[in-house]
Amino acid sequence: MQSSILDEINKDYVKFARMKGMEMDEVLKKHVFRNSLIPVITIIGMILTSSIGGSLVIENVFSLPGVGSLIVQSISSRDFPLIQSVVLAVSFMVIMVDFLIDIIYWIVDPRIRGSK
DSSP: OHHHHHHHTTEEEEHHHHHOOHHHHHIIIIIIHHHHHHHHHHHHHHHHHHHHHHHHHHHTTTTSSHHHHHHHHHHHHTTTHHHHHHHHHHHHHHHHHHHHHHHHHHHHHHHHHOOO
């Protein structure tokens, strides 16, 4: 977040807002903070989706009961409908996380909303 804010502070629109007479606190709240949230939200979404996949691997490594061990057992017993349903459920979870990240983008950045 800090590096994203520092990148945004050095951009021309911040300098222009300061030249117009806006206070630095107002510039930070209205312009810099919202624009610097976009990369942070992207990283959070990537971490969440990779943790869903990583939990499947961790369950197998540490012999924990869960979806990961269920997939391994169903692959060993060639239970294809169960494999398909578990892969579908995990894919749905990843898609839902991505969808929530897109909604947060829409809330944070008015440029994404588009024109009416």
